Amino acid sequence: MLRIAVPNKGALSEPAAAMLHEAGYRQRKDRRELVLIDTDNQVEFFYLRPRDIAIYVGSGRLDIGITGRDLLLDSGAVAEEIMQLGFAASTLRYATRPDSVTDVSEFGGLTVATSFAGVVAKHLADNGVDASVVHLDGAVETAIQLGVAEVIADVVETGTTLRNAGLEIIGEPILESEAVVIRRPGDTSQETKVQQFLRRLQGVLVARRYVMMDYDIRAELVDKAVALTPGLESPTVSPLHDRGWVAVRSMVPVQDAQRVMDELYDMGARAILTTGIHAARL
Ligand SMILES: Nc1ncnc2c1ncn2[C@@H]1O[C@H](COP(=O)(O)OP(=O)(O)OP(=O)(O)O)[C@@H](O)[C@H]1O
Ligand SMILES: O=P(O)(O)OC[C@H]1O[C@H](OP(=O)(O)OP(=O)(O)O)[C@H](O)[C@@H]1O
Numbered sequence: 001m002l003r004i005a006v007p008n009k010g011a012l013s014e015p016a017a018a019m020l021h022e023a024g025y026r027q028r029k030d031r032r033e034l035v036l037i038d039t040d041n042q043v044e045f046f047y048l049r050p051r052d053i054a055i056y057v058g059s060g061r062l063d064i065g066i067t068g069r070d071l072l073l074d075s076g077a078v079a080e081e082i083m084q085l086g087f088a089a090s091t092l093r094y095a096t097r098p099d100s101v102t103d104v105s106e107f108g109g110l111t112v113a114t115s116f117a118g119v120v121a122k123h124l125a126d127n128g129v130d131a132s133v134v135h136l137d138g139a140v141e142t143a144i145q146l147g148v149a150e151v152i153a154d155v156v157e158t159g160t161t162l163r164n165a166g167l168e169i170i171g172e173p174i175l176e177s178e179a180v181v182i183r184r185p186g187d188t189s190q191e192t193k194v195q196q197f198l199r200r201l202q203g204v205l206v207a208r209r210y211v212m213m214d215y216d217i218r219a220e221l222v223d224k225a226v227a228l229t230p231g232l233e234s235p236t237v238s239p240l241h242d243r244g245w246v247a248v249r250s251m252v253p254v255q256d257a258q259r260v261m262d263e264l265y266d267m268g269a270r271a272i273l274t275t276g277i278h279a280a281r282l
C-alpha cells in the first residue's frame with residue numbers, strides 16, 4: 001500500500017483532490033474524512049494540513065505527499081520535490097506601505113511579519129540584513145496596520161489582497177512556488193508504485209495541456225504542415241484512399257489549437273478536428 005499525504009484545506013486542497021480523481025484514484029466525499037483507502041489502486045490517502053505534509057513525508061511516516069514548494073522549504077523537513085503539478089502557483093514577496101522602504105537592503109532594524117518565518121529568516125540572512133522576523137499564522141497583511149511589523153512577506157497570486165490592504169510589493173520574489181509531489185531523498189522502498197503514481201499524474205497534466213488534432217492534407221504539403229504540428233515525438237501520417245492526400249494525427253498544446261487550425265486551413269488542410277485527451281501514459 002502506497003501512503004500518500006494530501007492537503008485537507010486551503011488553496012491546495014481542491015485542485016489536488018481533482019487531479020487525483022482525474023488520475024483514477026478514489027477521493028473522499030466528506031471534508032471530515034481523515035484517511036481514505038483506495039483498495040483497487042492499493043493506495044492510502046491521509047488528509048493533512050498542507051504545512052504538516054513535509055514533516056510526515058520527511059520523517060518517513062508517509063511515502064509521498066502533495067504540498068507547496070514554499071511550505072516544503074519553510075518546514076525544514078528532509079524531503080525533496082519529485083514532480084511539479086502546475087497549480088497553486090504563487091510567489092512569496094515582501095510588501096509594505098507606499099513611501100516606506102523599497103528594497104531588502106533597507107530592512108535593517110525592522111520587523112518582518114510572515115507565515116514563512118524559516119524561508120524569510122534565511123533570505124534576510126543571505127542578504128546580510130539584520131531584521132527581526134515575527135511569525136503569524138495568516139492574514140499577515142493586517143500586521144502592518146496593527147503595528148506588529150513594518151514589512152510583511154506573504155504569498156501573492158494576483159496581488160489583490162495586497163492592493164486591498166494598501167500595500168505595495170517590494171524587491172524581487174523571495175521564491176516562486178507551486179504544488180509539488182515530495183518524497184524523502186534516497187527512499188526507494190516503494191519505487192515501482194511511486195513511479196506508477198507519478199506516471200498517472202503526468203498523464204493528467206498531458207490530458208489537460210494537449211488536444212489531439214487530426215487533419216487531411218495534400219501529400220506534397222505534409223512536411224510544411226507537420227512543422228506546425230510536430231507533436232510530442234512524431235506525428236502519425238497515414239495514406240488516404242484518395243491518392244495524393246494523407247491524414248495526419250498529432251498532439252497540440254490546448255492554447256495553440258485554434259491558431260494552428262487556422263494556419264493549417266490556410267495551408268490547404270481540411271477536415272481539421274481536435275478532440276480532448278482523457279488520459280495518457282507517455
Ligand atoms: N491565492 C493563492 N494562489 C495560489 N496559491 C496559493 C494562494 N494562497 C496560498 N497558495 C499556496 O497554497 C499553499 C497552501 O497555502 P494555504 O494558504 O492554502 O495554506 P495554509 O495557509 O496552511 O492554510 P489556511 O490558509 O487554510 O490556514 C502554499 O503553497 C501557497 O503558496
Ligand atoms: O495575491 P492574491 O491573489 O490576493 O492571493 C494571495 C492571498 O491568498 C492567500 O491567503 P489565504 O486565503 O490562504 O489566507 P491566509 O492569509 O489566512 O492564509 C495568501 O496568504 C494571500 O493573502
Ligand SMILES: [Mg+2]
Nearest residue numbers: 010011138139
Ligand atoms: Mg493561507
